[in-house]
Amino acid sequence: MFSVGNDNCLRLYDLELYVEIGETRLPSDINGSCSSGSFVSPSHILVGTTDGKLVLFEVKTLQVVHVMGGHSDIVSSIAPHPGSSDGSIKPGALALTCSNKDNTIRLWDLTKGRCSYVTKVAPAEGRTSGGGPSTIKFSPDGSNYTYVHSFTHVTTKTTLEGNILLDIDLESLPLRINDFCYVNAGFVSLGLQNGGIALMKLSEEGEEEDGVVKASMVIEGSESGKSSAARIKCMETLVGGSGYLVCSCTSEGVVSVWDMEGAANALMDDDEDDEDEDEDEDEDEEDEKPAGSDDDDSDVSSENASDDLCVLLQRAILGSSGSNRITSITCWSEEEGISYDLEDQMIAQEEEEEEEEEEEEEEEDIPVEKPKKRPSTSSAPNKGKKKGKTFAQPESEPSVMEDAEAVARARKLIEKSKKIKRKSDKKAAKARKNN
Template structure:
């Protein structure tokens, strides 16, 4: 597993997770300073291209196999706010109010969606790849038919973050400390309020959401009942970003990778028995930089030696 983080200080940092006599450790694999602004979002495409978006209004591309920079995408005229991939496509959003659909083979912009009246905060793609939702500063949530690039319908919301669950039956819209969960078929909305501002989130089951927030809060919330399934003592300042690996042990034992604004990367192993979750710390590393976003490149189960190859 290779973990890549973006920083407020314009750097991209990458680390390999290595198993040794001392336990799991993170060993730095590369550093890149191609951006000239804070890095806001990351994505790893299926052809192992690292895609990064920044306040410098560019999207930079790095081939993770060769470690070479392969180009820049400069369609946006504002901060790049989100990057999401599905099959052979990448969807980017920007503070300029636009959403771009890219072909990851040619890196051509196939279509630009312009319905938001101001900055787009986030975009989430339905698991089918046929539908997307977006939210923005204009206080709207827009549903997009990706087969024709048209906006299907609009609802009012002040949400700044969006997520689909793995089946696409539910999606969430997060505003501050509030999570609105929508049922796709009926439109029914369930609201969960927490005691702290939410900075990051990640579905770990059909209705269970891992939430990271201010003060180092890291909790699993059941979105239907509103119950807390697990509270993890992260000892972080602010859980700014989250991602997950299922390669090691499968869906009942996901490995969660959390990044904090105080520079820490921590990996937790989650265990589920029935409806009960528990956690254990696998590894931690202080990057010394302020982390803003995170992505992983799955390279198979962690071996007992560092993998310094480029394949």
């Protein structure tokens, strides 16, 4: 874990030993202080500054790799690309940054240390200035990204083509968005100033836009969108469990874990109901079905949707109180049984090696029969006379006795060497993946 602050220091911590293991400062030629930071890979940290600079550090040595300039003002948020499933984009190779002052989003090539693309975000309707993009995040698979601008406007676009999957402004409600996170890749959860939490369904890529956004207020906030004493300050996605877990923090210092599977299923059921209604209408026109049958189906589906529309509180703790309020949170979680391409290769390799070991053990357990003596053409015994590719065993040579202890020791040494080789192969594979 690492931390950055207004003192321009980057501090690195060991979470197993609970100790600080390293400290460094921003380069002296940078005038601003630290404003944001993120691990872009296990081996590198990217830090944004108040004067628009980006500094890439190597974790192992805490040495500066690149200093990049592009933003004319504060770097508000950093979003490292998680890496593509096909391996075309490696983790830590790309990152998005945004500034709520210069109203731009920039894509960075971290391997070369330069800006690859920049886009200007126009203020929301009714605004002439201010309200630039304040928070930006990639989806878990890196296929799209979401950003909040103008305090109430949230937009999701595909990474490669820039197609819009979500674009909605909550100013009319009015609801200010403090933070957001992805939920199971197909949804975005919004943490609001009034203490509420909303769940938005992303449209599928290539789907025709009809102007309708599937959404649900899963946690009700204060009335009329006013600021709440329990306003949501930050949110993070958790993996594992149902796959719909979200962690939220309030301005009162309460850290909560929510399961949004029911709410997500309800929004997906709405899509299925819409498709069923369209099919029923077509069938009504063709087959002249009795009136009222569609209404009955829609009533049942809406009842089922209301039953599923729920959010389960998994855990809530008081993280801080008084003047020591929580302003940011980072969560570490993992899903048991999940496998990525690299892990699949390792598992397959281990299974093959285990099968080979079992076959070798079976072969060793099979007793070896001594070759039969061939009849001698002379009275003299056969003393190693070559016949084809085999040698006859001399009659005077005693039978070979197997030393059970020596064989056992040899097997242990073989197994140990194979385990060491597997570990080294894993480390090498992880190193290649990180690079």
